[in-house]
Amino acid sequence: MKKFLGLILCCAAFASASMIGIDALGEEQIAGGSAAAAGRGFAGGAKTGEAEGLSVINPARMAFDTKVVFNLNFLMDMYAIELHSDSYFTSNISMPSFNLSFPMGDFGAFGVSLWQHYASSIRESVVDTLSHADARIEYKGSVYEIIPTYAVRLPYLRNISLGASVHIVMGSMVRSLTLGPNKDGVADEDMWATNNAELSDYVEGSWEIDHHPAYYSGSVQYRGRQSSFYFSYTTGYTLLNKLEYNLRFSELDTLVPSCIERKVKIPALFATGVNYRLAKRHNVMMDLQWRKWDEDVENIGHSYDMRSKTETQDDFVASIGYQRDGSSLYYDPFLDRVTYRAGAWFKNWYVADVYEVGGSVGAGFPLGRKGISLDLALQGGKRFSESEGNWEEVFFGIRLGLMGIGSWGQSRR
Amino acid sequence: MKKKNIALLSFLVAWAIVLTACLFDSSDSSLSSWLSDQGLPDSYKVQMLTVNDLTPVSAKTYAGNSVFAVESTMVFGSLAGLSHDVVFDFAFIDSSFLDEMSDADSAAAAIVLFVDKEFYNAKRFPQDSLPYKETLDLKLEWILDNGQKKSFIDSVGKVSVSDWAEELKEWKTDNSADTSYEISIGAKDSLVRFDLPAAFVEDMKKAGPACHLQLRISASEAKHVYRFYGPVSNYPPEFLMRSVSDTAVKRLPPFRASNIVVYDDFCEDCLVVRGGVLESLVVEYPSEKILESLSDFYGDAFPFDEGDSNDVRQAVVLAQLNLVRDDADGLNELGLPIQVVVGSFIDSLGEEVRRMEMYKVNRKQVAESGHPNMVFYDGDSLSLQVTYGLRDLINQAKNGRNFKMMVRLGYPVLQDKDSLYADYKTEDGDSVKVFFKYFDYARYDFGKTFSQPANLKLWLATKRGGEE
Numbered sequence: 115m116k117k118f119l120g121l122i123l124c125c126a127a128f129a130s131a132s133m134i135g136i137d138a139l140g141e142e143q144i145a146g147g148s149a150a151a152a153g154r155g156f157a158g159g160a161k162t163g164e165a166e167g168l169s170v171i172n173p174a175r176m177a178f179d180t181k182v183v184f185n186l187n188f189l190m191d192m193y194a195i196e197l198h199s200d201s202y203f204t205s206n207i208s209m210p211s212f213n214l215s216f217p218m219g220d221f222g223a224f225g226v227s228l229w230q231h232y233a234s235s236i237r238e239s240v241v242d243t244l245s246h247a248d249a250r251i252e253y254k255g256s257v258y259e260i261i262p263t264y265a266v267r268l269p270y271l272r273n274i275s276l277g278a279s280v281h282i283v284m285g286s287m288v289r290s291l292t293l294g295p296n297k298d299g300v301a302d303e304d305m306w307a308t309n310n311a312e313l314s315d316y317v318e319g320s321w322e323i324d325h326h327p328a329y330y331s332g333s334v335q336y337r338g339r340q341s342s343f344y345f346s347y348t349t350g351y352t353l354l355n356k357l358e359y360n361l362r363f364s365e366l367d368t369l370v371p372s373c374i375e376r377k378v379k380i381p382a383l384f385a386t387g388v389n390y391r392l393a394k395r396h397n398v399m400m401d402l403q404w405r406k407w408d409e410d411v412e413n414i415g416h417s418y419d420m421r422s423k424t425e426t427q428d429d430f431v432a433s434i435g436y437q438r439d440g441s442s443l444y445y446d447p448f449l450d451r452v453t454y455r456a457g458a459w460f461k462n463w464y465v466a467d468v469y470e471v472g473g474s475v476g477a478g479f480p481l482g483r484k485g486i487s488l489d490l491a492l493q494g495g496k497r498f499s500e501s502e503g504n505w506e507e508v509f510f511g512i513r514l515g516l517m518g519i520g521s522w523g524q525s526r527r
Numbered sequence: 528m529k530k531k532n533i534a535l536l537s538f539l540v541a542w543a544i545v546l547t548a549c550l551f552d553s554s555d556s557s558l559s560s561w562l563s564d565q566g567l568p569d570s571y572k573v574q575m576l577t578v579n580d581l582t583p584v585s586a587k588t589y590a591g592n593s594v595f596a597v598e599s600t601m602v603f604g605s606l607a608g609l610s611h612d613v614v615f616d617f618a619f620i621d622s623s624f625l626d627e628m629s630d631a632d633s634a635a636a637a638i639v640l641f642v643d644k645e646f647y648n649a650k651r652f653p654q655d656s657l658p659y660k661e662t663l664d665l666k667l668e669w670i671l672d673n674g675q676k677k678s679f680i681d682s683v684g685k686v687s688v689s690d691w692a693e694e695l696k697e698w699k700t701d702n703s704a705d706t707s708y709e710i711s712i713g714a715k716d717s718l719v720r721f722d723l724p725a726a727f728v729e730d731m732k733k734a735g736p737a738c739h740l741q742l743r744i745s746a747s748e749a750k751h752v753y754r755f756y757g758p759v760s761n762y763p764p765e766f767l768m769r770s771v772s773d774t775a776v777k778r779l780p781p782f783r784a785s786n787i788v789v790y791d792d793f794c795e796d797c798l799v800v801r802g803g804v805l806e807s808l809v810v811e812y813p814s815e816k817i818l819e820s821l822s823d824f825y826g827d828a829f830p831f832d833e834g835d836s837n838d839v840r841q842a843v844v845l846a847q848l849n850l851v852r853d854d855a856d857g858l859n860e861l862g863l864p865i866q867v868v869v870g871s872f873i874d875s876l877g878e879e880v881r882r883m884e885m886y887k888v889n890r891k892q893v894a895e896s897g898h899p900n901m902v903f904y905d906g907d908s909l910s911l912q913v914t915y916g917l918r919d920l921i922n923q924a925k926n927g928r929n930f931k932m933m934v935r936l937g938y939p940v941l942q943d944k945d946s947l948y949a950d951y952k953t954e955d956g957d958s959v960k961v962f963f964k965y966f967d968y969a970r971y972d973f974g975k976t977f978s979q980p981a982n983l984k985l986w987l988a989t990k991r992g993g994e995e
Contacts, residue, residue, distance in 0.1 A: 137565070197564070202557040240558040240569055247559045247569035295844070295988070296570040306889040307845040307986045308573050315990060361842040361990065369922040370874075372837040419566035419992030503564045 133195055133204075133236060134497060134504045135465040136253055137289075137413040138424035139353075139378065140234025144403075144431055144461070146170040146227060147210025148187050149515030153476015153491035154435030155457020157399040159387035160335065160342045161437065165519045168213040168225040168263055171385045171403065172344045173277030174335035176215050176223045177265035181485075185517040186212045197505040208233060215263075222266030232257040234287075241294075248294025248312075255287035255414075257321050257353065275335045281348075282328045285321035287355060289414055290314050311363070315417055319357035324377055326351065333385075341390045348383040359416055376412040381405050395439040404430040407464055421503065425466035433459035444483050453478035455491070467501040476513075489515035571988045573844065578820045580980040581848075583810045584929060586973075587795050591805030594692040597784040598759040600643050600965070602752045603744065604663075607801050607858050607970035610747035610789040614695060615740075615758075615781035617766055618683040620676075622736030624777050628770040629732040635769045636723040636731060638744070641762035642716055643754040646965055651941055653862045658713030659753070663746045665708055665721060668700035671730055674737035683739045688783065695785055698743065702730060712753060719755075731768065742766075747789065752860065752968045758784050798973040802865060802936035803966030809872075810977050812930045814920060817983065821921065825991065830924030838922050841989040845887060846917035848932075850981045852909040854902060859969035863939035864897070864904035866962070871916025872931040874923050881933060882915045890946035897943040902936070902971050904943065909976060917985065936971055938962035 132141040145151045146169070151158055159172040167183035169175050191206040208230065215225035232255075239250040265277030293315070295308040323329060333346030355376045362368035387401035407426035415422045435457030441450045455476035462469045472495025479488045491513040499506050559569045602611045615638070628634045646652065674680070686694075704724040712719075721744065734740075756762040763780040770777075788804050800806045818829040831838035859865065869884040892899060899910035913932055920930050942948075942961050950960050 133561070195561070197560070200557040200560050202561060238558055240556075240562075242556065242559065242569075245556075245559065245569075247556075249559075249562060249567075249569040251558075251562065251567070291567060293568065293571040293988075295573045297573050300573050300575060300986075303891070304575060304984075304986070306891065307847070307887060309887075311844045311986075313571055313842060313844070313988050359839050361839055361988070363842070369839050369842060369918065370837045372839045373835055415566075417990035417992070418568055421566060503566070505561065505564070 132191075132193060132497065132507060132509070134463065134468055134499060134507065135424060136234040136236070137415055137420065138411040138465065139232040139257065140253075140255055142232055142464070143210040143230055144459075146187070146213065146229050147189060147513070148185065148213070149476065149489035149491045149513040150185075150455070150478060150517075152474055152493055152511075152513045153455035153457065153478075153489060154399065154437050155433045155459045155472070155474050156431060157387065157401040157433040157435030157457050157459070158389060158397075158437065159346075159385065159401045160344045160389040161397060161399055162335070162337045162342055162389070163439070165517075167517070168215040168227050170211070170227055170229055170259075170261055170279070171331070171348075172333045172335060172346050172387065173225075173263045173279040173331055174265050174275045174333040174344060174346075176217070176225055176263065176277060177267045177275035177335070178337055179215060179217045179223055180521075182214075182216050182520045183517060184212075184214045185489075185515050188514040189511060190514075191509060191511040193507050193509045195505040195507045202505075204236060204238065206235065208235075222264060225263040225265075227259075227261040227263065229259045229261060230256050231259050231283075232285075246294075246296040246298065250290075250292040252288065252290040255285070255289075257283060257285040259283050273337050275337075277333050277335070279331045280328045281331065283321060283323045283351075283353065287317075287319050287321065287357070287414065289317045291316075314362045316360045316362050316368075317357055317414055317416075319355050322354050322356075324352040324354040339391075341388060343388040344386065346383075346385040348385070350382040351380055353378040353380060355414075357414065374416060376414070378411050379409045381407055395441075397437045397439070398435070399437070400432075400434045402430065402432050404428070405464070411464070425501065426464050427462060427466045429462050429464040431459055431461045433457060440478060440480060451480050463497070465499075465501060465504065468497060468499045468504060470497040471495050472509075478517075485519035485521075487517045487519070489513070489517060491515075566992060574824075574987045574989060576820060576824050576985045576987060578817050578983040578985070581812050581816060581983055582980050583977050584813050586798055586808060586810045586977045588793075588798060588800060589807050589809060590790065590793055591788070591801075591807065593788050594695045595786045595788070595804075596688050596692060597757040597786055599757050600646070600760070601755050601757040601784060601786055602968070603640070603746065603755060603786075604749035604752040605747050606752045606860060606968045608791045609801060609804065609968065610745055610749075610791070611752055611968070612743055612745035612787040612789060614698075614743045614785050614787060615764065615766065616683075616691065616783045617740040617742070617779055617781050618680045618738065619779055620680050620737040621777065624768070624770060624775075625731075625735035625738070627775065628768060629735075631769075631771045633769065633771060634728050634732060636728050637767045638721045638723065638742070639718055639765040639767060640721075640755040641718050641764070642712060643756055644717065646754045647712065647714070649963070651861070651863060651963060654714070658711055658716070659751050660709075660711045661750050663708045663710050664748050665706050666703065666745045666747070667706065667723065667727060668698075668703040668743040668745075669727060669730070670699075670701045670741040671734055672739040673734050674739070676737060679737040679739070684782070691783070692785060695787055698787070700743070702726065710753070712751075740766075743787070745789070747791075754965065758782070798977055799970060800934065800936055800973060801968065801970045802859075803968040805935065807933050807935045808973055808977070809931065809933050812932075812981075814924065814927075814929050817917075817920070817930065818924055825989070827991075829921075830927075832925050836923075836925035838924060840991060841921070841987050843914055843918040843921060844986040844988050845912065846914045846986070847984045848911045848913050848981050849984065850909045850911065850976045851979050852902060852907050853975045854904070854971075856972035856974070857903060857970060859903050859967050859971075861939050861963070861965075861967045862903075863941065863963060863967065864901040864943050865939050865967055865969060865971070866898070866937035867900050867902055867909065867911060868935045868937040869900070869911045869913060870933040870935075871913050871919070872933070873915060873919035874926065874928070879931075884912055884915055886912055886948075887914075888946055888948045893946040893948075894944055898940065898948075901940055901943065903969070917983075934973065936967075936969060938964070939967045
């Protein structure tokens with residue numbers, strides 16, 4: 115396992131997420147990008163259990179947990195992006211979230227999550243002497259959220275829980291485009307001056323919420339014998355991105371940068387979901403998230419022929435999933451103790467005319483008897499795009515979740 | 528989980544990666560077309576702009592340092608209206624010798640300086656100009672402080688070199704005497720010995736037992752600047768004192784020495800710059816013409832005043848100022864071309880600072896006609912690179928500054944047509960140096976260079992999109 119983690123960390127250096135919306139916010143990681151949720155097609159916000167852990171969309175769910183859950187999620191993504199006959203392949207490794215939840219019995223449950231909500235990252239280069247192409251493009255951007263969460267079951271109405279979370283936003287953004295000279299229009303005797311003169315168009319900045327420390331989510335969950343459901347509401351907020359634009363010849367040889375701020379108004383999010391227990395340990399589930407965008411997103415742009423705005427559309431995720439819970443008895447056969455998952459989703463991106471269809475299968479393998487499990491999800495799909503400048507993408511991803519379950523703070527019965 | 532399961536899992540993951548890697552294949556050109564779809568270029572277009580007829584609004588010469596601490600080499604003499612004096616700092620304690628000397632009729636003193644053979648025997652030194660022969664009118668000045676104990680000597684040693692330099696700027700002599708010396712510097716001469724006059728010897732007789740002697744020698748009428756080894760060398764200068772006989776001699780090296788530069792005349796507006804003493808010429812060109820040309824070229828407004836008004840729409844890749852040159856009024860000693868060192872005044876957080884300019888070699892031109900930034904050389908033009916200065920001027924044009932630059936004479940150039948522009952060793956093991964390590968204490972008149980219109984050539988990169 116150490117070696118595997120080492121490999122993941124090595125590969126992280128070559129990260130690149132979806133190239134759609136890269137100048138706006140980047141790719142959104144649905145539902146905290148957890149491997150368990152991804153395995154059932156990002157459905158299952160309403161699925162309760164003794165160790166389901168924290169959900170960034172439905173904070174109330176955690177109140178029904180009885181065990182401490184810690185999980186780390188890794189994602190390895192591969193994309194082929196294509197337009198007409200051109201296609202381009204790239205891959206990515208990232209860690210979309212880690213979560214810790216801590217049930218306290220009648221006092222409710224407390225949890226905290228670190229969620230890479232939006233990410234844009236590529237690092238690629240092209241050199242072609244014939245067409246004078248000499249470019250290195252690098253995007254490194256992420257909007258991170260630290261989310262303290264509290265959930266509690268109501269007195270008397272023990273089947274209903276309420277949850278709330280605070281999303282504290284931070285993050286940074288870099289776009290660096292290093293270009294070599296194209297001397298086409300330069301007379302022979304003047305070419306010397308541009309030898310080895312590489313130039314970087316460099317933008318860097320930080321993310322925060324404008325005039326506010328955080329944004330908030332609240333939800334209510336009902337757990338029934340057969341069906342469970344939830345409703346959640348997340349407030350809208352305005353992201354503030356303070357950027358410095360520059361042209362630099364090297365890190366030590368730069369112009370005085372020009373500072374520009376962009377504001378991105380992110381609308382409120384409604385989410386709901388239902389989980390239906392077909393038979394013992396067999397569940398089907400369905401989730402819906404919806405957000406109505408009023409304004410376009412101002413881009414990082416500001417140079418060359420780049421678009422200054424990314425047009426938006428109402429974004430939603432509709433997902434269905436199936437899960438067969440694994441047996442919790444250690445002495446059952448191994449395959450019986452594995453949790454099996456499958457799901458599919460349709461996602462309308464916040465970027466106009468971009469939608470995504472995806473499917474996934476997943477499994478949760480228990481490791482040993484100490485309550486450690488490993489979630490694996492294989493996902494694939496296609497992002498369709500008719501918007502300007504965005505290419506269609508075929509993607510295949512492997513998600514890995516490491517989950518530790520413990521029963522801290524609970525007395526033996 | 529059993530080992531078998533881990534193996535199975537790893538196998539599945541690895542297989543999935545291999546499969547997908549085969550599925551997704553990419554071509555190189557597609558990144559280029561992706562970039563262009565985003566509105567991004569895959570190289571920057573180099574654009575050229577020439578601003579003609581730039582005339583300075585002001586030009587002023589600034590004097591250089593007047594005191595230079597001396598280490599392995601020192602100079603002595605006069606050239607180009609400057610007298611290079613040398614001051615030695617001696618400190619010693621020797622009561623028995625000084626007692627003996629004070630009674631002796633045959634007491635005498637002398638200074639021995641060892642000729643810098645490395646300089647005079649250098650391959651590129653104009654050997655045919657040797658020997659130098661003349662009668663030097665020497666002026667000796669000395670400050671003699673006496674003390675009693677070793678602590679007096681120690682206190683002299685505690686004065687730092689920079690403090691001493693400050694003291695030397697305010698040189699107030701105790702006593703002085705004139706003498707003359709027939710100097711001859713040829714291929715075979717290795718030392719000169721200045722016998723010190725009787726007035727000095729009389730003062731020395733009264734000195735002691737601890738002595739701090741600062742001895743200044745000048746030859747302001749000399750025809751040359753003579754080069755000697757300094758105190759930090761294998762042949763340091765020596766101070767000799769004789770008491771009763773030729774065998775009773777005390778030899779003493781100075782523990783430090785300095786050159787003092789004395790100006791016969793200094794003229795701010797003459798645009799004359801002398802080498803080796805850090806004299807500089809500051810020239811200011813008006814920015815309006817440059818900004819107007821940029822405005823015509825791009826069709827945008829200059830200076831840029833949107834937002835914080837820092838203009839990052841374009842960057843200067845290289846800027847070169849082309850000037851006329853006339854070496855006729857100059858005077859140099861070594862016959863070697865001399866590099867013109869350039870600096871620009873740029874804005875650093877609201878303060879004006881000087882940044883020395885880089886020099887990018889135009890290899891083809893250098894191989895054909897030599898470096899374009901040299902004076903005392905063939906041709907009648909001078910090209911100076913002012914990239915940092917112009918880059919900053921355009922970037923922060925809103926603050927309304929003019930373009931201000933500084934020029935100075937640098938080291939003599941040995942490899943005038945070697946485009947490598949770096950010291951290296953040949954296959955035979957000979958080392959090839961770009962610059963001669965000694966200054967030419969030359970005088971150069973930039974009058975024509977900075978009074979006639981110059982043209983400024985800019986290589987530009989822009990962030991503006993589309994076809995212009």
